[in-house]
Amino acid sequence: MHEMSVAQQIARAVLRAAKREEAVKVARINIEIGQLTFLNPEQVIFWLAELFKGTEAEAAEISHKIVPARVRCGKCGYEGPLQVKEDPLFHQALPVFACPKCEKGSLDILEGRDCIVRDIEIETSPDGDCSCH
């Protein structure tokens, strides 16, 4: 539901980097979306495309990768993926916030809670030419 706020922050980071690197065009944007965020990738990409209209990133190809959750148990020291449970009622696996090893609930989430732009591919001069004179 807060895809637009997150997209705005990603767009700012992309355009700031494009300016800093003197890009004439942003060709590709790779974003990472954590499994545990409430962000719908399709909506994030939709808002990014809207925000990039009229900028050097207008024609960028936006791809995304889902970052799986990784947790650490405060009790037994387990580190790894979160346990999931299949339920035929739902079309997605349900996360279980209990340690897969000792079954206690004191988990720290190490990964899977963020939405970031990992990298971008830019063009720094028109027609792919180097600026060597």
Place this chain on the structure above:
Amino acid sequence: MHKIVDLKDEESLLAHNRELAEKIHEQLAERGICSIDVMGAIGSGKTTILEKLVERLKNQYRIAVLAGDLTTTIDADRIGAHGVQTFQINTGKECHLDAHLISHAIEDIPADTNLLFIENVGNLVCPADFPLGTDKRVVVVSVTEGPYMVKKHPYIFGQAHVAVINKKDLADSMEVSIEDLTNDIHGINPETRVVVMTARDGEGIEELIGALEL
């Protein structure tokens, strides 16, 4: 010329919120304030539960309540009528409170406060992504929301210390099983304390106070 620019260390909105939340947690601890974030869907009974809690606890603690809503001061006024300090935070259009809003709001609460309740915006989705730095997170679900609310919102229940199942008196007419809801909560997080309440009548309030260790 094509070039790949690595941006993975740029600031992340959600990570920034978590860092701010940690700062709030430290500030509140330094000031000796115990803090509780109350989340739940629209109409689940968050405000009624807070009214009962402050009425019961106001002689033991110096309480402040931050009430979050898109607009109006209805909730803050209702809780304030019980003689505790309340502050309305109107988010305008945002569907959740975030750590930035709270970092400013806690500047306003009286210096002698030792118990802070934060009533989040009615929503089971977004608040899960935006921790506020409180000691405990409570999520309220009422039987009138139907039998699937817990299963449909595993993230918010998975990260709650206490889950309240409210409006117990209506469970039979709603044909909703309290036992099933309890099992759903423990299926997501076996450590979450479940408290069954009929908040309007004050039923379950002592169990909730116990679960919150107040």
